[in-house]
Amino acid sequence: MTRNVYTVKQVNAYIKNMFTQDYMLNRIYVKGEVSNCKYHTSGHIYFSLKDESGTIACVMFAGQRGGLSFRMSEGQQIVVLGSVNVYERSGSYQLYAKEIRLDGDGLLYERFQMLKKELEEMGMFAPEYKKPIPSFASRIGVVTAPTGAAVRDIMNIAGRRNPYVQLILYPAQVQGEGAKESIVRGIRMLEAYGVDVMIVGRGGGSIEDLWAFNEEEVARAIFECSVPVISAVGHETDTTIADYAADLRAPTPSAAAELAVYDYRQVQMGMQEYRLRMNRLLNQKIQVARLKLREYHTRLKYLHPRLKLQEQQQRLSEMEDRMKMLMEGKVRDARHRMALYVEVMKGLSPLQKLSHGYAYVEGRDKKAIKSIRQVRNQDRLSIYVTDGILQATVEDVKEEQHG
Secondary structure, eight states: OOOOOOOHHHHHHHHHHHHHHOHHHHSEEEEEEEEEEEEOTTSOEEEEEEOSSOEEEEEEOGGGGGGBOSOOOTTOEEEEEEEEEEETTTTEEEEEEEEEEETTSHHHHHHHHHHHHHHHHTTTTOGGGOOOOOTTOSEEEEEEOSSSHHHHHHHHHHHHHOTTOEEEEEEOOOSSTTHHHHHHHHHHHHHHHTOSEEEEEEOOOOTTTTGGGGSHHHHHHHHHOSSOEEEEESSTTOOOHHHHHSSEEOSSHHHHHHHHSOOHHHHHHHHHHHHHHHHHHHHHHHHHHHHHHHHHHHHHHHHOHHHHHHHHHHHHHHHHHHHHHHHHHHHHHHHHHHHHHHHHHHHHOHHHHHTTTOOEEEOTTSOBOOSGGGOOTTOEEEEEETTEEEEEEOOOOOOOOOO
């Protein structure tokens, strides 16, 4: 008869596969008392959960430490969310923890996770639906308890940052029976009143104390509100459904007031800085404009028609002087030539000849007498001498023989 013989590894792997295929063991909440808790230097946490009937080994790896918000110690009653699986090396099973809560929070936390997943799938947490928080809100609505640290913190910080901002408080019930209805009424009343931004929150507390801000009605009222909403629930480590639905999450009410109320003194300082910068830039512009104006004035001075006219007048005067000088030269040359011509003419002038004892004789026809053949006896002749004219009558004509 043939027998099937398996190795230890095969058996452990088979058992591990059985654990893996079991849906309940892949996501299970286990409640018990902490025992043998050890924080390893690697960041892993090894501990056991025990009750009156037995013990189960547990481990939370360093990568899952985000699911633990407190330091575990011996004797604490806790609820662990994780999966049960086999550690093949030792052949033992253990609980691999993903989240650890103090006992009493487990069921509420499961409800929180289910609602969060449902609303997230509906798109209520999508960033594209988040409204921007106004930078300079003048009327700020606050939905919180009328007494307690939260409202005092908001009032103190708002008064310090900007004494001119108006805070409008809706005194809401923030825990216990009727809390969710009170918070929803406050959101809707302040929305109708017309505030610029709204702070919805309370101080910290246990998951039961904060549960009103994990209700779907509150989340929907925040999501549907037309006014930007800042959630301010609990301390920095507490996160609620309202935080996911809000347009902006503040870790504390004090932080919400700082986000909603602009710092008046900083704005004043900023305005003063802008004023100084604007004046400095304006003065620089004026200086540049003045330099350009002087440059244009100088250029215009050189290009002014009066300067052009003066230049033309000076040029004309220079040309006039030159022309006068040239004309005087021409006149001197002409006078010199004329004096030469006069001297020449003097040598040829009849008057000059007359001054040497010669005379000029004209006949009756005013023609010069050059030959005796031009006259007859008794003809009237005009004889020109240096100082006058002689009238004569021809008495006799005698021809002379040359030769």
